Amino acid sequence: MxxxxxxxxxxxxxxxxxxxxxxxxSLFYAxxxxxxxxxxxxxxxxxxxVGPIVPEIGEPEFRERFVYSYRVIYQVSNEQVLIVxxxxxxxxxxxxxxxxx
Numbered sequence: 606m607x608x609x610x611x612x613x614x615x616x617x618x619x620x621x622x623x624x625x626x627x628x629x630x631s632l633f634y635a636x637x638x639x640x641x642x643x644x645x646x647x648x649x650x651x652x653x654x655v656g657p658i659v660p661e662i663g664e665p666e667f668r669e670r671f672v673y674s675y676r677v678i679y680q681v682s683n684e685q686v687l688i689v690x691x692x693x694x695x696x697x698x699x700x701x702x703x704x705x706x
Contacts, residue, residue, distance in 0.1 A: 607650035609685040616678075619691040623675065642672045642691060649679060649686045661698045 620642055627635035649655070649670070656668035659678055670677045671694065678690040678698075692698065 608653050608681075610646055610650045610688070611685055612646070612688045613690075616688040616690050623691065638673060638675070642675065642677060645670050645672050645677055646679075646688050649688075653679075653681045653686045659698070 620639060623642075624635045624639050627638055654668065656670040656677075656679070658665055659667045659669050666681050667689075668679055668681060670679075672691075674694045676690075676692050676694050676698075677688060678692070680687045680689055690698075
């Protein structure tokens, strides 16, 4: 049985901001990046522990997957996978960028 995948409001805002930024140059690529992010997130329901532990956090329940140059950061629990942030890989990860529950 798949684990439920849900999104924090902050992570959804991240995806919207990424789409808006890319869309300034190309609607096609903005759509492609968003679809890839959503696809990777959905696949976490089947394989929640597939990504490596987020090095800045160092806790096994916080993992990440890369989509192009973006980090999809998520928290794994028994009940769900919570997408907590989607940030550019070159951006420093700070507590203000992710919502730790």
